[in-house]
Amino acid sequence: MQQKQPLIELRHVNKYFGNVIALNDISLQVNAGEVMCLLGDNGAGKSTLIKTLSGVYKPCQGEMHIAGKRKAFHSPADALDNGIATVFQDLAMVPLMSITRNFFMGREPTVGKGIFRRINWRLANEVAKEEMAKIGIDVRDPSQPVGTLSGGERQCIAIARAVYFGAKVLILDEPTSALGVKQAAIVLRYIAQAKARGLGVIFITHNVHHAYTIGDVFTILKRGSCFGMFRKSEVSREEVLSMMAGGEEMDNLSSELEEFSRSDAVFAVTQNNTVLEASAALEHAMAEAMEQEFKLVSSHS
Amino acid sequence: MSTGIVSVENKTHDERLRQQHLLKKALHRPEFGAVAGALLVFGFFGVFANDSGMFSAAGIINFLEVSAQLGILAIAAAMLMIAGEFDLSIGSMIAFAGLVVAIPVAVWDWPLWISIVFAFITALGIGFINGYLVVKTKLPSFIVTLAFLFILRGLAIGFTRLLTGRTQVGGLKEVTENDVLAGLFSGEVGQSFFTWLTEIGWLDTNFAGQPMVTGIPVSIVWWLVIAAIATWVLLMTRFGNWIFACGGDANAARNVGVPVARVKITLFMMTALAATVFACLQVMDAGSADTNRGLLKEFEAIIAVVVGGVLLTGGYGSAIGAVFGALIFGTVQMGIFYTGVNTDWFKVFMGGMMLLAVMFNNYVRKKCLI
Ligand SMILES: Nc1ncnc2c1ncn2[C@@H]1O[C@H](COP(=O)(O)OP(=O)(O)O)[C@@H](O)[C@H]1O
Ligand SMILES: [Mg+2]
Numbered sequence: 001m002q003q004k005q006p007l008i009e010l011r012h013v014n015k016y017f018g019n020v021i022a023l024n025d026i027s028l029q030v031n032a033g034e035v036m037c038l039l040g041d042n043g044a045g046k047s048t049l050i051k052t053l054s055g056v057y058k059p060c061q062g063e064m065h066i067a068g069k070r071k072a073f074h075s076p077a078d079a080l081d082n083g084i085a086t087v088f089q090d091l092a093m094v095p096l097m098s099i100t101r102n103f104f105m106g107r108e109p110t111v112g113k114g115i116f117r118r119i120n121w122r123l124a125n126e127v128a129k130e131e132m133a134k135i136g137i138d139v140r141d142p143s144q145p146v147g148t149l150s151g152g153e154r155q156c157i158a159i160a161r162a163v164y165f166g167a168k169v170l171i172l173d174e175p176t177s178a179l180g181v182k183q184a185a186i187v188l189r190y191i192a193q194a195k196a197r198g199l200g201v202i203f204i205t206h207n208v209h210h211a212y213t214i215g216d217v218f219t220i221l222k223r224g225s226c227f228g229m230f231r232k233s234e235v236s237r238e239e240v241l242s243m244m245a246g247g248e249e250m251d252n253l254s255s256e257l258e259e260f261s262r263s264d265a266v267f268a269v270t271q272n273n274t275v276l277e278a279s280a281a282l283e284h285a286m287a288e289a290m291e292q293e294f295k296l297v298s299s300h301s
Numbered sequence: 302m303s304t305g306i307v308s309v310e311n312k313t314h315d316e317r318l319r320q321q322h323l324l325k326k327a328l329h330r331p332e333f334g335a336v337a338g339a340l341l342v343f344g345f346f347g348v349f350a351n352d353s354g355m356f357s358a359a360g361i362i363n364f365l366e367v368s369a370q371l372g373i374l375a376i377a378a379a380m381l382m383i384a385g386e387f388d389l390s391i392g393s394m395i396a397f398a399g400l401v402v403a404i405p406v407a408v409w410d411w412p413l414w415i416s417i418v419f420a421f422i423t424a425l426g427i428g429f430i431n432g433y434l435v436v437k438t439k440l441p442s443f444i445v446t447l448a449f450l451f452i453l454r455g456l457a458i459g460f461t462r463l464l465t466g467r468t469q470v471g472g473l474k475e476v477t478e479n480d481v482l483a484g485l486f487s488g489e490v491g492q493s494f495f496t497w498l499t500e501i502g503w504l505d506t507n508f509a510g511q512p513m514v515t516g517i518p519v520s521i522v523w524w525l526v527i528a529a530i531a532t533w534v535l536l537m538t539r540f541g542n543w544i545f546a547c548g549g550d551a552n553a554a555r556n557v558g559v560p561v562a563r564v565k566i567t568l569f570m571m572t573a574l575a576a577t578v579f580a581c582l583q584v585m586d587a588g589s590a591d592t593n594r595g596l597l598k599e600f601e602a603i604i605a606v607v608v609g610g611v612l613l614t615g616g617y618g619s620a621i622g623a624v625f626g627a628l629i630f631g632t633v634q635m636g637i638f639y640t641g642v643n644t645d646w647f648k649v650f651m652g653g654m655m656l657l658a659v660m661f662n663n664y665v666r667k668k669c670l671i
Contacts, residue, residue: 077558092556094549106558108539118537
């Protein structure tokens with residue numbers, strides 16, 4: 001296990017914004033076929049970390065290695081060329097542009113040669129519609145401006161786009177925050193599929209159900225520093241939740257523990273099946289768990 | 302809730318898709334306002350200037366030529382504005398480029414075509430500097446190009462006086478005659494066609510028996526060709542998609558791999574190029590260059606672009622819109638002349654027109670996103 005070369009690796013990375021230390025001596029690695037969940041409070045530096053990985057920011061100190069080779073990205077285009085696709089927290093969408101134009105922004109498929117080289121709009125529209133259908137959004141009109149869509153629908157475009165273009169590493173910054181139960185489950189299935197295809201996935205979320213069901217490794221950030229890195233075998237869901245919450249909310253947990261075990265049971269049954277089947281079953285489990293959670297929240301208030 | 306996987310295959314009719322009225326669809330095109338405005342303007346002058354000769358063959362060529370010259374600038378300015386930037390140095394660039402063409406010919410006896418090539422290269426360089434400064438300093442292009450509005454005008458006056466002792470360089474008519482490149486910027490095309498039109502009686506002749514219109518001025522050809530290219534680029538090419546992306550949200554565009562800096566710098570080079578085409582047309586036509594040329598052209602271009610439905614903040618618009626914006630501008634300018642109204646009022650009209658257009662566009666865009 002240790003001999004495997006990581007897809008992407010950070011070594012002692014620091015990032016400052018003026019006098020703010022956003023990242024402090026971060027080292028991490030993501031292997032092929034592995035989902036790393038990046039956890040931490042708001043302002044912990046999660047978004048800064050993934051923006052460093054995706055070429056938006058340059059680290060102030062430290063180095064990055066891609067498939068064993070030292071690399072420094074000069075732009076997000078660089079990262080994309082290296083097979084690293086990202087769903088940013090702010091989604092990177094242009095509201096006045098159409099769904100198709102947004103989907104292929106920067107990576108437009110073309111036909112023709114020389115000055116007659118042009119975007120293959122037919123193919124682009126088809127692919128955009130298809131990929132959106134896969135994520136459970138029925139696009140009525142791919143030439144519709146993205147600004148007319150709901151927040152969740154926009155998030156789905158950003159995710160579908162990253163999944164479509166992400167060749168080696170998929171990075172998702174709170175991709176499920178605006179999604180309904182059904183779409184969130186589909187996103188988790190996407191992550192499972194990407195993992196099965198041998199991609200490395202970095203997944204940021206505040207939802208412990210999402211994190212624990214799909215994650216293999218959990219990295220906890222706290223105020224810009226790495227608080228710890230755990231494999232799934234080393235921690236229980238409750239421990240993950242307590243680390244996410246900073247250890248203070250443990251008292252409120254006991255009531256929630258019951259339905260954890262329920263969804264775990266469903267998940268365990270599927271362990272022996274293929275990943276794809278498992279992910280479909282997982283969807284059920286997730287949907288149920290989330291439904292339970294919703295009921296719990298409503299009964300409290 | 303029974304299954305998490307949605308099936309789309311068995312959906313033949315989408316109950317959430319409402320049939321949209323054709324007119325409403327047209328309303329969503331950025332150039333809608335300008336096309337409607339142009340029809341309105343034609344209707345107006347059709348009624349009030351019909352017997353003045355405005356809509357005779359010669360009259361039409363007249364206002365088309367005025368529109369064409371502005372249109373060349375407006376199309377380039379429109380693409381830049383869609384990408385989220387302004388170029389206020391267009392007017393000064395016209396004077397500067399004109400003198401870069403004229404001075405080497407007049408002072409150092411360069412062949413005209415060499416100085417034309419030289420002017421185009423110089424323009425590309427200045428456009429690059431404009432764009433590079435905007436991209437690197439992250440200052441608003443309004444400020445950077447405002448500086449160049451003064452710098453270029455000042456350089457034009459300074460060099461011209463230094464080298465010729467005057468502010469006007471003339472006597473270019475003779476060298477224009479036999480030059481290989483001058484033909485691109487002077488004269489008319491399709492003369493035989495117009496002669497034929499006269500022969501079959503579709504076109505009137507003047508008192509000397511010559512056709513009223515002997516051909517289409519090259520400026521109109523430039524206008525149409527540039528419009529076609531710009532439309533192709535915006536609607537069909539990757540670069541076009543990047544232009545919309547840069548203006549819509551430069552940060553988002555950069556994050557998905559669009560080379561924002563390169564797109565913007567290229568478009569600044571294009572506005573400088575358009576100004577140089579304008580300058581060449583003017584220099585060949587007048588046979589002279591002058592440090593006063595192109596005054597206020599940057600603002601006229603912006604008016605045409607905004608009337609043409611391009612969003613001031615970028616990310617939305619079309620080249621066709623700029624074409625119609627320039628057409629409205631040229632038609633009104635000549636129309637006021639033909640109706641005999643004092644032309645002093647023209648600017649009041651254009652200013653009011655721009656205000657109306659901006660309000661209309663704002664309204665349409667809001668409708669668009671609901
Ligand atoms: N561009 C920036 N300039 C200055 N400070 C920033 C910038 N981006 C993030 N920060 C700061 O860095 C810290 C980490 O932010 P972020 O990575 O967005 O946190 P998270 O995504 O974990 O909620 C915050 O304190 C934030 O204010
Ligand atoms: Mg964040």
